[in-house]
Amino acid sequence: MGLLIEGRWHDQWYDTSKDGRFRREQAQRRNWITPDGSPGPGDTGGFAAETGRYHLYVSLACPWAHRTLILRRLKGLEALIGVSVVGWLMGEHGWTFDPQYGSTGDALDGFDYLHQRYTADDPAYTGRVTVPLLWDRQLERIVNNESAEIIRMLNSAFDGLTGSRLDFYPAPLRGEIDALNARIYPNVNNGVYRAGFATTQAAYEEAFDRLFAELDVLETLLGERRYLAGEYLTEADWRLFTTLIRFDAVYHGHFKCNLRRIVDYPNLSGWLRELYQWPGVAGTVNFTHIKSHYYASHRTINPTGIVPKGPALDLDRPHDRAHLPGRGVWERPGAYRGESVRPAQRSPGP
């Protein structure tokens, strides 16, 4: 675990010396892939959606990277965007491509360490070396290393190539989705880390209380709604899913988030099982990477590195969510590639 300072790797743990609180560094590369390479929010453009041009670097342990893998799968992008998986052990060199820890290797350059990918972008890079990372093979640059933005790109930029109409961020639901994300990110997604990486009792308890207060709110919400934003499954669900799927196996014990387990919440656990059973999703969940990574890598909080054998999880059990009205994923209007628009869908002529 460490970071790059002016292109040189330094092995050091997070600095919580100010007040015991863990603070996550802002992602530094924020370019956008767009259908035609026109500028995205805050960039100058040049990143057009193309088959084979972009490559995704992920850890199967990481909840932020997991979001991008799910969107890649559900949006039918596996043949268009390649993936390299880092090993689950994050040790003195940070993320590595060591096959001993389940890495696929770096498919592009055969690098040993992920930090080499960052210095390939900028030989003087300063900052943490995180996954996910989206790489542009043509410009040899990092497009983006912020998962919240990568999933937005995957949701729409490649639709002209894939013909996918599935929309996990539909315009009419954006206000609702943004409001959910704004609460769930600090309290739950990052909240479990704020509890687990806290180095004072007060910082831990503050994160713990906010986390479980938010889970109570979400439990009530999911008693009324099939999905977080209502009848449609959206990105807000996938963003929460990647945290909650790790909760009982890791955060409950390793990060001391142990007031309750997800399995103790009837609505959250049913919702979690429905999402886990969503076609294609279980294949993106790897509990060997998840458990081994956290317990073996974070030696400051688990010095022996012993990985617990449990818990027994029963994610294939029926989800019991069908009593709530659900419409699945929103579909944008329009024709699939190669399919003509049916006359009934054309606007009436004069």
Ligand SMILES: N[C@@H](CCC(=O)N[C@@H](CS)C(=O)NCC(=O)O)C(=O)O
């Ligand atoms: N804001 C980033 C956060 C990514 C992140 O922190 N990833 C973790 C793995 S779960 C990481 O690579 N940490 C390495 C480090 O902090 O040194 C995102 O959501 O994409």
